[in-house]
Amino acid sequence: MDFSQKASPAGSPSETPIRVLIVDDSAFMRFTISKRLNETPGILVVGTAHDGEEALALIPKLHPDVVTLDVEMPRLNGLATLREIMARFPRPVIMLSSLTVEGASETIQGLTYGAVDFIAKPTAKANIEAIMDEVIAKIRRAAKARVYAMPPPRKIGPTEAAADHVNKVTKPLRQQDKVVIIGSSTGGPRALNTVVPQLPQNLPAAVLIVQHMPVGFTRSLAERLDSVSQLSIKEAAPGDRLEAGRGLLAPGGFHMTVDANGQIALNQNPTVHGVRPAIDVTMVSIAQKYGASVVGVVLTGMGSDGTNGSALIHSQGGYIIAEDESSCVVWGMPRSVVEAGAANEVVPLPDVAKAIIRAVNT
Secondary structure, eight states, X not given: OBOTTTOOOOSOTTSOXXXXXXXXXXXXXXXXXXXXXXXXXXXXXXXXXXXXXXHHHHHXXXXXXXXXXXXXXXSSOHHHHHHHHHHHSOOOEEEEEOSSHHHHHXXXXXXHHTOOEEEEOOSSGGGGGGGXXXXXXXXXHHTTOOOOOOOOOOOOOHHHHTGGGSOOOOEEOXXXXXXXXXXXXXXXXXXXXXXXXXSOTTOSEEEEEEEOOOTTTHHHXXXXXXXXXXXXXXXXXXXXXXXXXXXXXXXXXXXXXXXXXXXXXXXXXXXXXXXXXXXXXHHHHHHHHHGGGEEEEEOSBSSOTTHHHHHHHHHTTOEEEEXXXXXXXXXXXXXXXXXXXXXXXXXXXXXXXXXXXXXXXX
């Protein structure tokens, strides 16, 4: 449905509104979200679509700046629609996902296919108003993201398909081994899906990963990374040991630290930079224990999380890698690290894994 002639942007006349296309099979959701967005200064709903096929027909006509995309739809579902959008009309897409295990898995797939963010839909329609502030905030952030065309996923070769069947050996950390801490936010799942699978199984380092993500989704992200990586990747749990050949992902809703015995500890202390898990919390903890043996990596994301931790790691002789602006969905966190003078190396996403391997082996 084309709304472009029926609605006028809220806000000042001189402001160019963010043009939004809402894709959802629920008429209630389309109406409710549209009504609230059109009451919001600086946002204009230019149209709605009840499924993916209608969305793909409307995008080249309406030229939305941001698309909100329901995961579960008839005919052409959210993931199939997203793949087509990213291949044919690349632009920021926000996925609307259910909180089920299946919904979480599909959301992670969507983020690796190029969606810039997601919103967990409430279980009851009546609660949709409870998430509208989040919808509005994420639309405004998404409008600033840089999105790159992504061809439809190629068929997985037998070597890659067997990644999760490889004999993944983990070993206790030796004194000469390193600890790698990778932090990411907006655009992070796609970036992690590029970097982590390129790290070799015999990397002489433990790997810790902090991705800004709420409760219920990090396990699916860890499982997906594990399925395509030579390293053994799992969602971190209290008491997990840092081991070479293993990657531990901070669970949503918990800060991740390392105790005096080299074991994972989780806490629900107040948010840092408005998030939990926070990259800085893990980096500071790692730096205090492992000092110059730490390799810190800051990937795409908004804000400055990771800057304080990177500065501490750098000051103790550790090595910091920041993702280059050219490949970031949002060049916020890496930019902050660079401007703080804490980056030893700034590289585009395709080269980050090679930079990690060099730093670990130096």
